[in-house]
Each structure stands twice: as structure tokens, then as C-alpha cells.
Amino acid sequence: xxxxxxxxxxxxxxxxNKKSLKCEQHLGHNAMYWYKQSAKKPLxxxxxxxxxxxxxxxxxxxxxxxxxPNSSHLFLHLHTLQPEDSALYxxxxxxxxxxxxxxQFFGPGTRLTVL
Amino acid sequence: xxxxxxxxxxxxxxxxxxxxxxxxxTNSMFDYFxxxxxxxxxxxxxxxxxxxxxxxxxxxxxTVFLNKSAKHLSLHIVPSQPGDSAVYFCAALSSxxxxxxxxxxxxxxxxxx
Numbered sequence: 001x002x003x004x005x006x007x008x009x010x011x012x013x014x015x016x017n018k019k020s021l022k023c024e025q026h027l028g029h030n031a032m033y034w035y036k037q038s039a040k041k042p043l044x045x046x047x048x049x050x051x052x053x054x055x056x057x058x059x060x061x062x063x064x065x066x067x068x069p070n071s072s073h074l075f076l077h078l079h080t081l082q083p084e085d086s087a088l089y090x091x092x093x094x095x096x097x098x099x100x101x102x103x104q105f106f107g108p109g110t111r112l113t114v115l
Numbered sequence: 116x117x118x119x120x121x122x123x124x125x126x127x128x129x130x131x132x133x134x135x136x137x138x139x140x141t142n143s144m145f146d147y148f149x150x151x152x153x154x155x156x157x158x159x160x161x162x163x164x165x166x167x168x169x170x171x172x173x174x175x176x177x178t179v180f181l182n183k184s185a186k187h188l189s190l191h192i193v194p195s196q197p198g199d200s201a202v203y204f205c206a207a208l209s210s211x212x213x214x215x216x217x218x219x220x221x222x223x224x225x226x227x228x
Contacts, residue, residue, distance in 0.1 A: 004158070040124070042117065043159075043204070043218040056215060090158055103149055104216060106158030 002026055004107035006091050012113045015081060021110045023074040023091030032074040033104060034066060035090040043090065049074060050096065081114045088112075118142045119207050121219035129227050134192040136222050138205030141186065145207035149216070150179060150190050153202045162203075163190070195226045 004025045013019050025032065034046040048056035049068040063085075065077040074091055088111055092104040120139045128134045138148075146167040151159035165172040165179045165188065172179050178191045192199055205219040 006158075009156075040220065042119070042220045043216075045215055045217075048215065092158070103161040103164060106151075106160070108156065108158045 004091060004093055004105050006089075006107035006110050008110060009108065010111045010113075012115065013078070013081065014115050015083070017081075018077070018079040020078065021076040021089055021091075021112075023076075023107055025072055025074075025091075025093040025105070025107075027093055027105060028095075029093035029105070030071050030096045031094045032068060032071070033092040033094075034074065034076050035092065037088040037090060037109070039087075047076075078112075081112075083114050086112055086114045116141075117220070118145075119205055119217050119219040121203075121205055121222050123222050124220070125223040125225070127225045127227060128195045130197055131194045134190075134195045134199065134224055134226065136190040136192075136203050136205075136224065138188050138190075138219055139186060140188075140207055142207070142209060142217070143186075144209040145217075146210040147208040148179070148181060148188050149206045149208070150177075151204040151206060151218075152199075153204060153221070159204055192224075195224075197226045197228050200224055200226050 007022045031050045035043045037043050046060045047066045052068050063080050067075040088109045090109045091107040094104045118141050149164040150162040152162045153159040163174050163177045163179050165181050170181050181188045202221045202223050204221045206216045
């Protein structure tokens with residue numbers, strides 16, 4: 001596997017379910033990100049991890065819980081979600097979260113539908 | 116309030132002609148700008164970038180222009196090809212320690228054969 005992979009690619013869950021999204025990067029990067037993309041809206045940054053430490057939480061509701069066990073893996077744990085949380089969830093990585101000018105590499109995303 | 120704006124949600128261009136995608140920003144602290152391309156069912160892929168110390172960067176068929184005084188950048192694709200049909204996102208990095216990307220809402224480009 002190369003680049004950034006995300007599983008599952010599609011997820012349908014009820015509001016009382018608990019599920020997790022997984023992201024893995026094979027690029028040797030030290031920073032990983034979770035973004036949310038809703039229809040016709042810009043990508044919204046949710047969380048940033050730099051060297052496994054969370055450095056950014058953009059006022060995300062506690063029903064979204066990130067976990068970064070190492071620099072290659074990032075999880076987003078979901079519980080008691082709302083229908084408005086239905087969106088495309090994208091994971092990205094970059095060499096480091098603070099270096100200048102480096103682009104982020106994105107995974108294919110998980111299409112989440114909350115019923 | 117959106118700091119990076121792409122005011123055209125869609126653009127259609129004939130194959131072989133020039134595509135011009137526009138992006139405006141409001142934050143003077145942005146010092147690096149990127150364009151990403153996104154196909155359906157795939158994540159965004161990096162296309163081209165420009166530092167705020169430059170006003171033009173070219174890579175093959177793709178050229179990005181930056182007008183700092185107008186806080187405006189544009190992506191030119193010439194000649195346009197049907198495979199260029201995708202959503203194009205403009206993104207900006209701010210100077211300082213927290214260099215996070217701020218994205219625009221995207222422009223759907225359709226290149227007609």
C-alpha cells in the first residue's frame with residue numbers, strides 16, 4: 001500500500017451506534033489531519049496531530065474522538081452522531097505540521113451517513 | 116466568515132481552450148497558496164503551489180498567478196483536456212507556528228470534448 005489509505009470507504013450508522021474510522025499513511029510523515037467535507041462547503045479542519053500529539057481541535061463536538069497511537073495511524077471514534085454529521089471524512093498527512101510550504105496528502109475519504 | 120473564497124461553483128470550458136479558476140482571500144497572514152484537484156470518490160490531490168514572494172508559478176499546462184495587493188489568485192490550465200474535469204480547491208497557509216490549510220469551497224470544472 002502506498003500513500004494514505006482510509007477504511008471503511010462507506011459507512012452507514014444509526015444515531016446510537018459507535019463506530020471508528022481508520023487512516024493509515026505510508027509516507028513517513030509526522031503530521032496527520034482529520035477533515036470534514038459537507039456538500040457545497042469548504043473542507044473543515046477537525047483535528048491535527050503532530051508527532052502523535054494533538055495540536056489542534058477546531059471546536060469539534062465531543063461525539064467525535066480522535067486517537068493517534070503512532071505517526072502512521074489515526075482513528076476517529078464516532079458515537080451518538082446526528083444526521084447533520086453525514087459527510088465525507090478525509091484524512092491527510094504531511095511531513096510535519098509546522099514546516100512551511102509543504103502540501104498535505106489526502107486519503108480517499110470515508111462517506112458517512114447517519115440515519 | 117470564509118477566509119478563502121471561490122465564488123464560481125462551476126465552470127465549463129471547451130477542450131483545447133484555457134480554463135481560469137479564481138480564488139480570493141481575506142487573511143493577510145496567508146503566505147503560501149495551493150491548488151488541489153479532486154475527482155469523485157477520491158481524496159484531493161496536490162496540483163501546484165505558490166509562495167507569497169512570487170507572482171507566478173508554472174508547471175506544464177498549469178500556471179498559478181498571485182496578486183497580493185488584490186488578495187487574489189488564479190489557476191490557468193491550457194490547453195484544457197477532458198481529464199481535467201474535476202473539482203478544484205484553492206487553499207492557503209498562514210505564517211506563524213500553526214500552519215494549517217484553509218480551503219475554499221471548490222469549483223467544478225467541466226471540460227467539454
